[in-house]
Amino acid sequence: MKAARGNILGAGISNHKVKYSRLAADDDGYIDLQFKKSPPKVPYKAIALAVFLFLIGSLLIIFGGLLLSGTIKVEHPDRTIPVIIIGVLVFLPGFYHLRIAYYAAKGYRGYSYDDIPDFGD
Numbered sequence: 001m002k003a004a005r006g007n008i009l010g011a012g013i014s015n016h017k018v019k020y021s022r023l024a025a026d027d028d029g030y031i032d033l034q035f036k037k038s039p040p041k042v043p044y045k046a047i048a049l050a051v052f053l054f055l056i057g058s059l060l061i062i063f064g065g066l067l068l069s070g071t072i073k074v075e076h077p078d079r080t081i082p083v084i085i086i087g088v089l090v091f092l093p094g095f096y097h098l099r100i101a102y103y104a105a106k107g108y109r110g111y112s113y114d115d116i117p118d119f120g121d
Contacts (some may be wrong), residue, residue: 040112049094057088057095060086060087064084068084069082
């Protein structure tokens, strides 16, 4: 005996017990809640790391500049250039991410906390 195709659903439930209702003519299937933005998640650890890199880089650049100018006497002046290079390499990412965090906090268009890596937190 073969069951009628229109009377049985895939799970073996008869569709006579299912109640259907017509959708409103002006309903496009979307709700306003799905288009609302959630408040931004501020990556505090990443911003703290950016502050740390910015400060250490600034100190290394200043210290390297003082060493290079001779204000601080050193025995081997050729070793001052790597201090400045390391300072610049540490300073740049800290400054870059602090700038993004500042602009995102102020609400400038095109900047958000999503542009700062959160390191999986």
